[in-house]
Amino acid sequence: MQKSELENKFPELLVAKPKQDRVGLPPLDGVEHGKIVTRFPPEPNGYPHIGHAKAAIIDEEYAQMYGGKLIFRFDDTNPEKERLEYYAAIKVGLDWLGIKYDHVKNTSDDMELIYKKAQEIIQSGSAYVCTCNKETISKNRREMSACRCSSGDIVQNTKRWNDMFKKYKPGEAIVRFRGDMHAENTAMRDPTLLRIIDEPHPIHKDKYRVWPNYDFAVAIEDSVDGVTHAFRTKEYELRNELYYAILDRLKMRKPKVLEFARLEFDGMPVSKRILKPLVEEGKVSGYDDPRLPTLEAMRRRGIVPEAIRKFVLSLSFTKSDAFAPFETLESFNRKIIDPTSIRLFIATDPVKLIVKNNSLAEIDIPNHPQKDMGKRKIQVDGSFYISGDDAKSLKVGDEVRLLELYNIRITKVGTSIEADMTDSNFKPQIPKIQWVPSQNVVKIEVLIPKILFVNEQFNENSLEIKQAFTEPHYLELNVGTEVQFVRYGYCRKDSASQVIYTHK
RNA sequence: GCUCCUGUGGUGUAGUCCGGCUAAGCAUACUGCCCUCUCAAGGCAGUGAUCCCGGGUUCAAAUCCCGGCGGGAGCACCA
Numbered sequence: 001m002q003k004s005e006l007e008n009k010f011p012e013l014l015v016a017k018p019k020q021d022r023v024g025l026p027p028l029d030g031v032e033h034g035k036i037v038t039r040f041p042p043e044p045n046g047y048p049h050i051g052h053a054k055a056a057i058i059d060e061e062y063a064q065m066y067g068g069k070l071i072f073r074f075d076d077t078n079p080e081k082e083r084l085e086y087y088a089a090i091k092v093g094l095d096w097l098g099i100k101y102d103h104v105k106n107t108s109d110d111m112e113l114i115y116k117k118a119q120e121i122i123q124s125g126s127a128y129v130c131t132c133n134k135e136t137i138s139k140n141r142r143e144m145s146a147c148r149c150s151s152g153d154i155v156q157n158t159k160r161w162n163d164m165f166k167k168y169k170p171g172e173a174i175v176r177f178r179g180d181m182h183a184e185n186t187a188m189r190d191p192t193l194l195r196i197i198d199e200p201h202p203i204h205k206d207k208y209r210v211w212p213n214y215d216f217a218v219a220i221e222d223s224v225d226g227v228t229h230a231f232r233t234k235e236y237e238l239r240n241e242l243y244y245a246i247l248d249r250l251k252m253r254k255p256k257v258l259e260f261a262r263l264e265f266d267g268m269p270v271s272k273r274i275l276k277p278l279v280e281e282g283k284v285s286g287y288d289d290p291r292l293p294t295l296e297a298m299r300r301r302g303i304v305p306e307a308i309r310k311f312v313l314s315l316s317f318t319k320s321d322a323f324a325p326f327e328t329l330e331s332f333n334r335k336i337i338d339p340t341s342i343r344l345f346i347a348t349d350p351v352k353l354i355v356k357n358n359s360l361a362e363i364d365i366p367n368h369p370q371k372d373m374g375k376r377k378i379q380v381d382g383s384f385y386i387s388g389d390d391a392k393s394l395k396v397g398d399e400v401r402l403l404e405l406y407n408i409r410i411t412k413v414g415t416s417i418e419a420d421m422t423d424s425n426f427k428p429q430i431p432k433i434q435w436v437p438s439q440n441v442v443k444i445e446v447l448i449p450k451i452l453f454v455n456e457q458f459n460e461n462s463l464e465i466k467q468a469f470t471e472p473h474y475l476e477l478n479v480g481t482e483v484q485f486v487r488y489g490y491c492r493k494d495s496a497s498q499v500i501y502t503h504k
Numbered sequence: 505g506c507u508c509c510u511g512u513g514g515u516g517u518a519g520u521c522c523g524g525c526u527a528a529g530c531a532u533a534c535u536g537c538c539c540u541c542u543c544a545a546g547g548c549a550g551u552g553a554u555c556c557c558g559g560g561u562u563c564a565a566a567u568c569c570c571g572g573c574g575g576g577a578g579c580a581c582c583a
Contacts, residue, residue: 186579195581321576328532338545487542
């Protein structure tokens with residue numbers, strides 16, 4: 001109301017605070033330029049996917065925004081799940097994304113430090129070694145009651161700690177943080193800090209068998225690595241209290257932990273629990289199956305890293321749970337690849353077309369409508385293939401233009417089509433269709449990835465395979481080339497006989 | 505069940521901390537026109553949100569307060 005009235009009476013109240021439109025991620029509070037250190041800490045337990053991309057891009061963007069550093073750290077403290085090939089795969093993924101980090105390391109290289117901190121926290125009485133079995137521990141947690149182990153003295157705990165390296169078997173003893181068994185936050189009910197795992201580590205083999213768990217390792221690593229801002233997805237939110245408590249007891253510097261919503265596409269799960277059976281049962285061809293949200297799959301499909309970055313930034317840094325719009329990613333991608341994608345003709349579900357009075361022998365067609373990408377020569381002899389969809393819509397007497405070639409009038413339709421060439425003047429008002437010469441035709445398959453899960457159910461029709469013919473020029477393209485099949489869509493050449501549909 | 509987080513057009517977000525400039529910006533999707541020998545890209549225009557609901561505070565609330573409701577996550581010797 002009454003803004004005008006206000007303006008007259010108390011104009012000073014209306015002096016607005018500056019608000020300007022932001023570009024990119026929201027600013028961080030109280031960051032000194034040049035002082036920020038972020039980190040990207042994946043566990044090498046699987047192939048990198050879009051979720052990794054989001055985290056890594058956020059980490060890098062903030063480091064860059066404030067002129068700081070990014071640490072790339074493998075959180076490899078569970079030998080049961082980690083494999084050497086995953087370290088490599090994640091690194092390949094990051095490089096592909098174009099993420100530049102200032103330092104790479106493995107948490108497992110800091111085991112001596114972690115042991116030292118473990119000893120420290122035990123000696124200070126802030127942690128104890130518990131030898132209860134799993135069931136008892138979880139029952140006590142639920143019922144908020146402490147076990148006998150927690151009242152053991154430092155001498156006992158020290159002895160048990162030393163025994164963890166030799167005497168105890170896996171599962172027989174764990175180091176527990178002395179939290180608060182009555183805490184409302186269940187993460188604080190004397191959580192595990194270290195446990196015994198005999199599985200050989202992919203890097204250190206049998207050198208260690210007492211391994212820190214996530215909360216202990218991350219807190220220590222972040223602190224000693226000089227991390228100022230630790231970004232993680234919001235399912236860790238309840239563990240913030242633990243993170244800070246551990247560093248508090250250890251009297252270590254505390255980074256600021258901030259969380260963001262995890263990135264996932266509707267019907268395109270990222271979790272290994274769901275993906276693994278799919279791969280093992282052969283429902284998808286592997287972790288690079290174009291239907292999957294893995295980085296390798298996206299790459300194969302023709303999504304470029306710049307599009308992923310732009311997309312991630314468009315999502316901003318929020319905690320609200322939402323399924324990301326894949327179509328937005330596609331749109332960004334399309335704009336990026338359009339200027340460099342060669343245009344070729346394709347006939348999907350091809351139907352033969354005979355032009356009886358063809359008089360041309362060859363023609364030059366530009367490879368791109370705007371950019372100068374050269375021309376290709378196509379031999380013609382009056383025998384063509386056109387798309388089944390186009391063929392269906394043709395009726396005797398129709399006049400259509402074969403793109404870049406000449407106009408024809410349909411004289412016969414059916415399993416094959418016959419026509420007469422009329423003239424070669426360009427007529428804007430008649431339909432224009434693409435064609436493929438039948439001599440030297442290249443037979444390819446178009447793999448069309450669709451949504452993987454519909455209502456939590458695996459979509460049996462998630463991969464459509466279309467038979468198609470394309471021009472001989474296709475053979476000259478390198479694998480990995482993005483092509484726009486005119487009036488069909490963008491596809492990436494996956495092999496001599498196969499393309500993957502990127503998007504319309 | 506307990507605890508925590510979250511709720512702006514079909515979708516994703518900006519704005520919310522520090523109430524007025526904005527009855528809401530951008531992107532995407534959709535529609536139309538222009539351009540174009542593509543159903544792409546590009547240009548222009550348009551449709552679409554009383555900012556989850558109900559109270560309260562205030563001259564003024566998407567923004568502050570209270571109470572509901574909806575959605576998600578965590579509750580491991582996984583990260």
